[in-house]
Amino acid sequence: MTGADLVFQLYGTKKTESAPQVLKAGKLTAQLAGGNLRAITYDGVEILRAISYLVRDRDWGTYDPALSILAVTETETGFTVAYNARCQGPDDTFLDIVASIEGTAGGTLTFRAEARSATGFETNRCGFCILHPIVGVAGTPVTVEHVDGTVEDTQLPDLIDPWQPFKDMRAITHMALPGVSVECRMDGDTFEMEDQRNWSDASYKTYVRPLALPWPYRIPANEPVSQQITLTITDSRPASGNRPASGGNGPIISLTPGTVTGTMPAIGLLITPEEAKASLTALQRPDAPKAQDLLFHFDPAAGHDISAFIDFAALAAIHNGTTTLEIAVPCQRPLDAEMQEIAARMRAAGFAPDAIMVCPSVDRQSTPPGSQWPDCPPLEDVYAAAAKAFPGVRLGGGMLSYFTELNRKRVPGENLAFISHCTNPIVHAADDISVMQTLEALPFITRSVRAIYGDKPYRLGPSTIPMRQNPYGSRTMDNPDGGRIPMANRDPRHNARFAAAFAAGYAASVLDAGLETLTLSALTGPFGLYAGKGEPVSEGGQRPLHAIVKGLAEMAGQRWQAVTSSKPGKVLAFQVGAPSGHAVWVVNLTAEELSVDTGQLGMPSAWARLAPFEITCIVA
Template sequence: MVADALKLFGTREEPAASRRLRAGRLEADLVSGNLRTVAFAGVEILRAVAYVVRDRDWGTCDPPIRDLQVEEDDERFRVRYRAEIEAPDGARLAYSALIEGTADGTLAFAVEARPDRAFETNRCGFCVLHPIRGVAGTPLRVEHTDGRVEDARFPDLIEPWQPFQDIRALAHEPAPGLRATCRMEGDAFEMEDQRAWSDASFKTYVRPLARPWPYRMEAGTPDRQSVRLTVEGAPPKTRATGRADGADGPVALRIGAPLPDPMPRFGLAVAPEETEAALARPDRLRDLAPAFLLFHFDPLAGHGEAALAAFARVAALLPEAERALELVLPDRDAPADEAGRAAHLVRASGLAPQTVVVGPAADRRSTPPGSAWPACPPLEEVYRAARAAFPRARLGGGMLSYFTELNRKRVPLDGLDFVTHATNPIVHAADDLSVMQTLEAIPFITRSTRAFVGAKPYRLGPTTIGMRQNPYGSRTMPNPDGRRVPMAHDDPRARGLFGAAFLVGYAARLAGSGVEAWTGASLAGPRGLLPAEGRTAPAYHVAKGLAALGGARRLELRSARPGAVDGFAVRRADGRLELWLANLTPEPQEATVEGVGPGATVSLLDEAAFDAASGGNLPPERPAGERLRLPPHAVARIVAPQAP
């Protein structure tokens, strides 16, 4: 592990150890007892094969691996291990696993699990992830449990519900000349389109969601499941795997023509518990100069007059910024009454929001397949009530949660000035690779939203790494030790270079989306740009750059390996060219940029510059050479003085 893990990841917790398994042309990474980046002949076949146990809040259990045995030679590998999970009530689930791979392209993963007494879980079994890159929209053959075969396609636009159910096997062509079949035994499987949560995968998982959950596994009864992958044929040429660091040589980037949509306006989220820290650092708020502030107001969380008064004080520090209010209606009285009471408090506070985003409390909860929809006033009534209560404000609606919920409950558009939703990259997994890979899904999310909102203006709500609310359980996950935890309200990587690189990568994937405004960070609090000790996170400097470039003319920027190095380019009002690039990997990368003229300068935010950046200073500019060396998770800002 590198010495500066705290600077890279905001935590000294080491990432889970990874071991590359090889059998001829078959390869896979063994991580925490599961398989990642399963590839054959250099082509990624499966993103993951994982045995997963989830609790009643859909939290993922992470038991230690015991008695690990790995045997490997040129033609085969074999892995054995044991693991045990203890539930809060003391029940234990023990399981043993066997993984075997052979050079002919066969991979088998089998698990037997046995609880010592009734064991409560929302899911216990295999999840198989197909990558989305090069797979979305392509042919797929589905074999069902009754033997029926269906010729279909992986979804192109994101499916709100399971595209395939009652699955026994899936067959697809990951590359011309290559055919892969994945057979799953032990129960009925079904597929969900994980892009909805910004995961970069189609997930096929055990136990249909239409069955009750949580459920109890019976004491002493073994549960046996297996996944078997077979690969036939060969691609016309070796291709890079899905690993971001899997190709040699510098990453080539090329600047192209102007894009039709400008850079989105960049704003900050502000919750009541974050106002004190924001008010204590007025210099940082003014220096960052976001285009808008999104104030979150939820009467069910006890927010009232004091919260709104504090919002007004924060807004007064930046009078030129748009004041946006995110209003939760409690669903206890008529929408007109609740919106009217909120408007009365807002007027008394002096906040005077120019924009109001409204949503009923019921819609913050997910409604999974097979579940009953919660009671909720018609959204047309909610929006009419908000319009009447705030007649001078632009009105936004959609979901205060994520795209998943918006896609499942598509809102009426006629009463809205814009549609919005949030995203979060740690709903299902929180390892570094999975979080960065979620960036692949962002263009699918924005394109799928456009497919049903049409030309209606479109905004993105908070998109921080840490989760501010959990629509899928009773709470977000506490993270006092600063670990990599799915659904955690506080993710330490936001305070490291990782968080800055993620923010650049997210901005890169908004190209062509038509998103007009984007809440990409919080100023303070556990997901904020100002850590508790009063210093600035590296992402602060990226956010400042994004705020300054809102509305600028965006240029096409193509990366030969966007999973390794990606970024965005703009033509500023003064005619100069500005680029932001990020190394999205934990390995050093080199990059070349075609289309940058002479006299360009670069400012590099990396481990060496971390301390100065934490004090609020972006590293000084230096001449940019033909090749740019980007240390792990480094961010580079390049400015060219004139058009090339």
């Protein structure tokens, strides 16, 4: 197998991401990629996830600026970086950026940028974004200095904050490890922070230009926009230096039994009207996963009509599990009239789902801070009309979009049979590392849902790498070239081992939420387990994701036990009871070959070698 063939198997594309350049200044290190910094560490501990200079378009898509005149200088005492960049906008407009970065062994890091447009330039946001990590940082004390000079001693949110935890920011200081504080100072504009865990990003994001200000806005021609980020690290530890614990930095990753147990969730599969006929064929294949639930999507505003219900009825007739219908309710006419019309079409088609989840269509669109809530009937009335139209059917609610919208518009759950929402890992960033890092945020999301809704039955998904709808703009992004782009309705990694590892890691990350149902894919189409024509993924057209969803469906209802990984950012695992003993699912989340020690789990061999993005099941 050639190197290009392996890359294709791993990512679904032969295009690879450029390896970042590692910059060092004493105990300070940072990775330089695309003109931005990520994985900023001090003495081996991550102090910031990223400092990036970003420009967003009117749909919150991120420009990919063309860099030029890049110069990197490294010395024994630090490093400097300088570059120019250009963003090409619509209608022959463009934005030029001049940036410089300096890091010193004394523990300072400075990132300056000036943007200027000769044409004028429309944008939703232009400036710095700073990402604080969440693992080990969530809920810890911070000091926030505001633009008026006042200082606030507070803490980063533990449960996910629906709005901005901090506004009017000039600086924020946190403890990276005992005796080491990190101040991040932001000059040139007013900054505020949002809790990016809402979108399953593994970070708190501090960004420029408050959302309460209008957007999109226009940068006037020939008017400079200058900003600067200054990172100051204060190390007050004794000179001898107590280095942080390695946290499992050795070559072998250890797996140890955890104390949390539960029941594996039912597995669902998404069925859309557009893919219903292809899904019917796929469901009759001998290798089709024995999923417990089929989740049918219905949206009258998208032109879905009785023909969709006829196709749904044919699928339900050969399915041995339960069926759920999710409805994007138009809310444009009297609710009773809309609901009764949908119910009549269902009856006429002979389609009778076991459960129905309703959500006003308008609630799929995000309402950012400072924006006016769109017109929508009270949710109590929406649910009452649904209960009247579909008597005797389990009625669920929540959001057809993401946790962000559920957290900001908390639905009245008292009379609902279950709560549901989705997640998507490419809302803000689509590089390989950022996508996998979203798994870190999932336990925070499910714990926040449980804090709001208690032990209410909880369904999660469909959650896939490609985005099925964009609550933050007018559309999802087309991706004809198979790139790694945010908010794309197709993603090459869905065809590859990357998606299989992501799905297995996803399941491992949400097990302790006590989910009723987990939906990670469709049967066919861009979110499907089976590839279409011209997509050479495997014999029989199975995407690698197929084996994961099929395996999870076979384990539904079994008891699971948590497994602790010494490197959870690289390997996740969980144990499942089996008739002949127990099995351990181990997931490599990286493109590296890794060794794991399973000796403490009672496995027959003390360690296993994992190939890139490999998922292995070890049976004792």
